[in-house]
Amino acid sequence: MNLRLQLFELEDQPWFPHTIRQGMLDFLRFMITKLNAYEAALPLLQELLERTQQQHITDLCSGAGGGIAAIQQQLSERMGSTIGITLSDLYPNITAYQYLHHKSGGSIAYIPEPVNATAVPESVAGVRTIFSSFHHFPPATAKAILQDAADKRAAIGIFEGARKSWLEMLLLWLAFPFLILVVTPFIRPFKISRLFYTYIIPLIPLGIIWDGTVSLLRIYPPEQLQRMAEEVNVTDYTWRSGRAGAGVGKNVIYLIGYPKPI
Template identity: 75%
Template sequence: MNIRLQLFELEDQPWFPHVIRQGMLDFLRFMISKLGAYEEGLPLLQELLERTQQRHVTDLCSGASGGIEGIQKALSKRMGFPVHVTLSDLYPNIKSYEYLRAQSGGRIDFIPEPVDATAVPATVKGVRTIFSSFHHFPPKAAQAILQDAADKRAAIGIFEGASKTWPELLLLWLVFPFVILLVTPFIRPFKLSRLFFTYLVPLIPLGIIWDGTVSLLRIYTPDMLRKMAANVHAPNYTWRAGKAGTKPGKYVIYLIGYPEGS
């Protein structure tokens, strides 16, 4: 699928009801965690930490922080020491972040103030990551995210949990509606509103299918990411893009960048 369409996602709209948006994000977080969707991206993230000799990851555009708890645990195991993760977002999801901080014993924390990924404050340190969110940005803003990381000599990893193929789109349309109905009672923390807007008034499933479709159409291919990185003005900075994974549900499109000599 070598096309990219800048369509709109419901969760991005300011008028979209928060309770529905939260239910959609909770499902995404649950599925990413259960599938280990970013497992194939862990070696790349480990490489960034080793190259920069850091033990800290700052996650940008965290949303509901889908899968970050599993990523933090698996990455810590690979590295041989606890990796600290700080969550951030332009619209911080404080309740989800507090839940993860408690679950992780403080190894995952968060910045409560808004953080703009195109202009990250100099006080924010650590290897930068963006999981499942880079496709939200149109090319100009996406380029600004990369330029900001390069300007501040920060390593960055962009990860999208998909291969951007037509079979993935068919899977989303034909299988995911049943998956949503099956797994919703097991999503934590438990919320009655999630049950109501899944089974009685199915706005959460409809939102998931729409936004999932748009997300696949908006994801940048590795070639698109390479071209974007080539336009970043920064001396002695290395970029690498590609696809990782060989199994359904484990595909990852990635772009990593780091200052040379770090």
Template identity: 50%
Template sequence: MRLRLQLFEFEDLPWFPKAIRAGMMDYLRFMISTLRTYQPIVPLLREALHATGQQQVVELCAGAGGGTEGVALALRRHPELEQLRVTLTDLYPQPAAWQLLQERTAGVIGYETAAVDALAVPPRLTGFRTVFSAFHHFPPAAAEALLADAVQQGAGIGVFEGAGKHWLEIGLAWTVLPVAQLLITPFIRPFALSRLFFTYVVPLIPLFTIWDGTVSILRMYPPAQLLALARRADPEQRFRWQAGKVRHKWGPEVTYLVGVPK
């Protein structure tokens, strides 16, 4: 699917209720972690970290941290990355969810409590930058600015979307995934009474998840568009860029863009 529509997602809206946004993000984190969605990009990220000599990762637009734990622990199994640390950041920080990840990983994953704008990352937050499941939120001008900020600060960056941008994925968002959400919500941690209320009593979390999940796929940039954004963000060609798709062993794809300083 090459079509890209710049529609809106409810979770992007400043007035959107925090409890519902947190419930949606917790569900996304649970599903991505359980399905190990981002495991196929571990070799790509390992190569990029080797190229930049980094042991510190700064995750932008982290949401509830979906996928970060599995990827970080997989990377640390390699001797050259045994000191790897990850710092989660977001414009809407979620310390309750991040604290859980910090505890489960014995401090491998940490977080920034202050809001962080991915288009203007504070210079004190050094390290290789990653964006999981969030780059599609940015319209072209903002997406280019996000990449340009990494180039200007000489920080390598990896953008990863847990889908291959196919119509089948939209079909799943309307059928299988809502049923899964109803089944797994009681098992999501940390526990939140509001999550149960807005899932089963007033089902706003499932309804908004269906809409945002559909729009996410329609807003995704395919590899060719990712490379075009990168080239505009890096007119002096200071970085090496690659984009494409990698397939999970059980079928789903991950779309990626990786850039490292030359």
């Protein structure tokens, strides 16, 4: 599936109810964590940290922080020291961030104010990452995110938890409606609203299936990511894209970029 269609996702719409959006993001966080979906990204993250001699990651467009807890723990184990992660978003999910902050013993922090990925404040340091969110942006905005990182000499890693295949689309349509109903009671932090909008008025499941379908169609394939990166106006900067991982729920499409040593 090499095509990309610029369709719309419900969670991107300003009018879309916040409670439903957060319920959808909470499900995504739960599934990414349980599947350890970004395991294949760990060597790439380690490379970015080592090349830039840093021990901190600032995650942009964090949503509900899906998979971040496992990434922080496993990356710290790989590198032999605690790697800190700061979550941020244009629409911060404070409840989820507080939960992850407490669960991680403070190793995962968050910025409570909105952070625009195309204009990250100078005060925000560390290797930048975007997990499962880059596809939300049309090409001009996506390129602006890369340009902002390059302008500020910040390393950046873009990771999408998919291979972008028709098999994934089929699994989404056939398996996810039942999966959502089964796992929802186990998602933490617990919310009555999540149960109501899953079992009584099933707006969360419908939103997940619609946005999941659109997400697969919107994901940039590696070749398009590489072309976009090479159009960024910057010197002495390295870009690399590709696919990593194998198995259901373990595939990652990535783009990494970092400044060359002076």
